[in-house]
Amino acid sequence: MSIEVKIASIFLQYTNAQKVARVKGSTVGECLDHLVEQFPDLKPALFDKTGRLRRHIDIYVNDESAYPEELAKPVKNGDKLDLLMLIAGG
């Protein structure tokens, strides 16, 4: 089981500038858990203190939004996740 995660530029400060990671899991939540194991600094950027995904974080599975109930979305071997954060600068 291997899932590719594309990490948006805004998170590079937490991933040693790594933009693509490989994770394992059968749901988006398990994949993100594996991702933050690899990049612990990413955890507070993605989750609040209760472990809920922050509202301004967006997850796409194979280019489709995983909203709502993102963490429960099932994934399978070969899927691609995009990890984004809302941006609003002009």
Added chain:
Amino acid sequence: MLTQAELERYQRQIMIHGFGEEGQAKLKRAKVFIAGAGGLGSPAAIYLAAAGVGTLRIVDHDTVELSNLNRQVLHWDENIGMTKTASAADKLRKLNPGVNIEAVAEMITEANISRLVAGFDLIVDAMDNLPARYLLNKTALEKDIPFFHGAVHGFEGRAMTIIPGKTACLNCLYHGATVPEEKSPVIGVTPAVTGCIQATEAIKYIVGLGKLLTNRLLIYDALEMTFAELKVNKDPNCEHCGNLSGK
């Protein structure tokens, strides 16, 4: 009806297949509202003015600061302290005297937005904060005005086009989420590309050419020099556009 000078000025775009004098006449009749005269608003306004959009209303309450000048290319060193709208209007009128430039130095609020957008055909979202973006999105939907979203952070730009009642809106994309209002990092080339994408979409909509960036979020990653697309679905329960389904 185009004048001889207009036929000459816009000759090279009139030559584009499917554009023609009719396309140019559509641009001349169009009235575009640009919310924000900063990093995104500058390139959007420059290219819409250069293309010959008949009326541009540019709304921004800020004054020009030195720290704006790395990216807000309508404003120059000599404009520091001026309102951004006056600075922008001055350049745009010199660029194309045939365009009616309306400069409005007001903050966009719930109280004035209906008045500000009244009579306009398109809204370009070149703001720098989410509350204003959501307000514009909601107003555009309520008044059935196509809405051209853009945003930047660092070397990343995003754009999406919203056709009220037909496509996903900004709230479908972000579900009412917000981020703290703080100065975000950015280099001028990012809004330059992103603002031009917004202007391109606006021109395509007005002239009636091509495939719009609807139900798709375009992500420009300048560090990787890639353009990626993600699908955005219209949310039937969206608080902004859910009631417009099937309009």
